[in-house]
Amino acid sequence: xxxxxxxxxxxxxxxxPTRWGRLVEALSGGHLVRxxxxxxxxxxxxxxxxxxxxxxxxxxxxxxxTLLKILTGTTVPTEGSVQCEGRVAALLELGMGFHPxxxxxxxxxxxxxxxxxxxxxxxxxxPGIVDFSELDAxxxxxxxxxxxxxxxxxxxxxxxxVRPDILIVDEALSVGDIFFQHKCMQRIRHFQxxxxxxxxxxxxxxxxxxxxxxxxxxxxxxxxxxxxxTSVMDYYRASEVLRMDAPSMEQPELTDSAPLLxxxxxxxxxxxxxxxAISADIIGDTNSIHSGDRVSIRITTTFSRHYNDPHxxxxxxxxxxxxxxxxxxxxxxxxxRPVSPGESLSATFSFPCRLSPGTYELVVGxxxxxxxxxxxxxxxxxxxxxxxxxxAVGKSSGWAGIYDLQPEVVVE
Amino acid sequence: MWTYRGxxxxxxxxxxxxxxxxxxxxxxxxxxxxxSLIFVYVVVFSQVxxxxxxxxxxxxxxxxxxxxxxxxxxxFTEVLNRCLxxxxxxxxxxxxxxxxxxxxxLIALLSSTVNFxxxxxxxxxxxxxxxxxxxxxxxAMLPLLLIQQAMAVGxxxxxxxxxxxxxxxxxxxxxxxxxxxxxxPIVYPPSxxxxxxxxxxxxxxxxxxxxxxxxxxxxxxxxxEPTDYVVPVIIASxxxxxxxxxxxxxxxxxxxxx
Numbered sequence: 001x002x003x004x005x006x007x008x009x010x011x012x013x014x015x016x017p018t019r020w021g022r023l024v025e026a027l028s029g030g031h032l033v034r035x036x037x038x039x040x041x042x043x044x045x046x047x048x049x050x051x052x053x054x055x056x057x058x059x060x061x062x063x064x065x066t067l068l069k070i071l072t073g074t075t076v077p078t079e080g081s082v083q084c085e086g087r088v089a090a091l092l093e094l095g096m097g098f099h100p101x102x103x104x105x106x107x108x109x110x111x112x113x114x115x116x117x118x119x120x121x122x123x124x125x126x127p128g129i130v131d132f133s134e135l136d137a138x139x140x141x142x143x144x145x146x147x148x149x150x151x152x153x154x155x156x157x158x159x160x161x162v163r164p165d166i167l168i169v170d171e172a173l174s175v176g177d178i179f180f181q182h183k184c185m186q187r188i189r190h191f192q193x194x195x196x197x198x199x200x201x202x203x204x205x206x207x208x209x210x211x212x213x214x215x216x217x218x219x220x221x222x223x224x225x226x227x228x229x230t231s232v233m234d235y236y237r238a239s240e241v242l243r244m245d246a247p248s249m250e251q252p253e254l255t256d257s258a259p260l261l262x263x264x265x266x267x268x269x270x271x272x273x274x275x276x277a278i279s280a281d282i283i284g285d286t287n288s289i290h291s292g293d294r295v296s297i298r299i300t301t302t303f304s305r306h307y308n309d310p311h312x313x314x315x316x317x318x319x320x321x322x323x324x325x326x327x328x329x330x331x332x333x334x335x336x337r338p339v340s341p342g343e344s345l346s347a348t349f350s351f352p353c354r355l356s357p358g359t360y361e362l363v364v365g366x367x368x369x370x371x372x373x374x375x376x377x378x379x380x381x382x383x384x385x386x387x388x389x390x391x392a393v394g395k396s397s398g399w400a401g402i403y404d405l406q407p408e409v410v411v412e
Numbered sequence: 413m414w415t416y417r418g419x420x421x422x423x424x425x426x427x428x429x430x431x432x433x434x435x436x437x438x439x440x441x442x443x444x445x446x447x448s449l450i451f452v453y454v455v456v457f458s459q460v461x462x463x464x465x466x467x468x469x470x471x472x473x474x475x476x477x478x479x480x481x482x483x484x485x486x487x488f489t490e491v492l493n494r495c496l497x498x499x500x501x502x503x504x505x506x507x508x509x510x511x512x513x514x515x516x517x518l519i520a521l522l523s524s525t526v527n528f529x530x531x532x533x534x535x536x537x538x539x540x541x542x543x544x545x546x547x548x549x550x551x552a553m554l555p556l557l558l559i560q561q562a563m564a565v566g567x568x569x570x571x572x573x574x575x576x577x578x579x580x581x582x583x584x585x586x587x588x589x590x591x592x593x594x595x596x597p598i599v600y601p602p603s604x605x606x607x608x609x610x611x612x613x614x615x616x617x618x619x620x621x622x623x624x625x626x627x628x629x630x631x632x633x634x635x636x637e638p639t640d641y642v643v644p645v646i647i648a649s650x651x652x653x654x655x656x657x658x659x660x661x662x663x664x665x666x667x668x669x670x
């Protein structure tokens with residue numbers, strides 16, 4: 001029971017240049033081919049054993065949704081086969097077919113009917129649905145009067161009213177407020193403990209690492225990598241960073257639009273002065289950075305002319321654009337040396353990276369002639385979004401916030 | 413399919429609820445509109461316009477004749493038209509929700525049948541009140557209706573499936589049904605037609621013997637002749653088979669097109 005076997009799965013969509021092309025093809029019985037084939041999925045083979053949890057990750061357009069649609073049976077594969085043993089519940093499109101004018105309760109009954117539950121079971125699980133959705137008195141109000149969060153809560157409660165043998169979840173759907181999200185995750189975990197097979201699709205490698213033992217990375221409709229969740233997610237993150245930083249490395253002059261420390265006039269000159277040859281490396285213990293790891297950031301630049309007092313700085317901004325940290329060799333009290341044209345200078349900043357998991361921007365700056373409290377005579381280079389990097393969930397997870405203070409605890 | 417009977421029956425029920433949701437009289441409308449239709453056909457045509465059927469002395473004869481044809485034809489086209497567009501209407505559900513696709517035409521058939529049953533009961537009540545109740549031959553309506561609806565579902569599913577790929581089918585059917593209506597003796601008796609058209613219609617239009625059967629049962633209480641229905645039965649089973657084959661073959665590809 002509750003096994004998923006996927007063999008050599010492929011899905012081809014037909015693109016017809018004109019509608020007449022389809023007619024010609026249909027009338028000729030398929031002898032005259034008038035369409036362009038477009039494979040969104042091809043040669044996908046994997047299986048998920050009973051009670052196992054597998055996470056699927058991939059960029060948009062990698063074929064994730066198509067795979068899910070085939071697994072749930074809404075789309076028919078062009079080649080290959082899918083076998084799902086046991087009752088499948090899918091949390092993909094919640095609230096499909098709910099009617100706005102009916103009450104929450106009526107829609108809940110309909111949702112159960114759509115899952116093919118018998119009448120006796122529906123009346124048995126209905127109180128549980130009402131209870132879990134926390135809609136209380138609203139359950140007998142029309143569905144259209146619900147907030148989107150309430151609609152999601154009802155739909156999730158209906159979809160998970162009965163423990164399925166196989167649960168397919170698209171994590172892209174966020175269900176209600178934080179408290180309810182937590183409740184949903186708990187319910188999914190509870191199902192896992194009771195032996196439900198889980199297939200989770202997510203954009204977040206961390207979620208997959210937390211919920212699943214195995215991982216699959218899809219790219220261009222094929223399985224790029226498959227294995228234990230952690231190594232597949234590390235690979236995914238590394239490939240994502242590569243993809244993200246490539247353009248900014250080739251065209252550093254694109255930093256034009258980024259806010260500058262000095263006037264715009266100066267910045268234009270500056271790019272020439274540094275020759276544009278600036279590179280930054282983030283070095284961790286492994287090929288991905290986990291919260292709490294020791295991390296080194298090395299910034300190297302080549303100068304196009306003579307400077308007396310060149311300095312290199314870095315900063316880290318979080319997703320919200322808030323600068324979490326910013327400093328440079330001048331403010332940190334480091335001595336540098338004068339440089340002649342064509343000479344390179346590199347600075348390495350090492351620190352325990354106690355930031356919370358998430359995506360961060362690396363800020364890079366180069367300047368000359370420090371004075372006062374961190375001011376410079378000439379700004380040579382400044383980019384607030386030099387590259388993106390990701391900090392993954394680390395070993396110590398017993399804290400929340402943006403920075404791990406690592407406090408010592410004494411209970412008296 | 414059997415597992416989803418709750419869904420099918422629930423959907424039929426909801427369709428009714430939706431229709432009268434937010435109206436004060438609610439389900440009463442289910443009865444008001446057919447009653448007014450019967451009134452129009454019987455009273456207005458027979459009494460006001462004084463339309464008479466040739467050879468029938470009954471003053472209400474033409475109204476009864478009209479009702480027998482129009483209501484059954486309406487039942488036929490309702491199922492046909494709904495099957496024609498049901499896959500397009502439910503595109504979102506088909507794309508995103510796993511449930512047996514064949515439940516959609518079934519829902520269309522069942523809810524139209526409930527509609528027709530209400531109209532038919534009211535019409536029979538009217539016949540009873542005016543002491544024109546046709547008697548035991550009424551039972552013969554059922555097999556005729558069965559043939560008719562088999563044809564409606566078969567054609568509807570076949571054309572509805574094709575309509576997903578070529579929307580022209582839906583447009584074309586609107587015109588075809590217009591012609592079909594007037595080429596079937598529904599509002600006129602076949603006797604007013606020239607002989608050659610009449611024989612053409614009687615041998616090639618499968619709806620003609622069906623409608624003629626209803627009219628004959630209701631007006632005269634005579635049993636219909638089984639041999640008249642060989643062609644309709646053949647066409648009905650043929651369209652059912654074709655519809656099934658087309659649906660089975662294309663229902664997968666249909667979702668990609670929607």
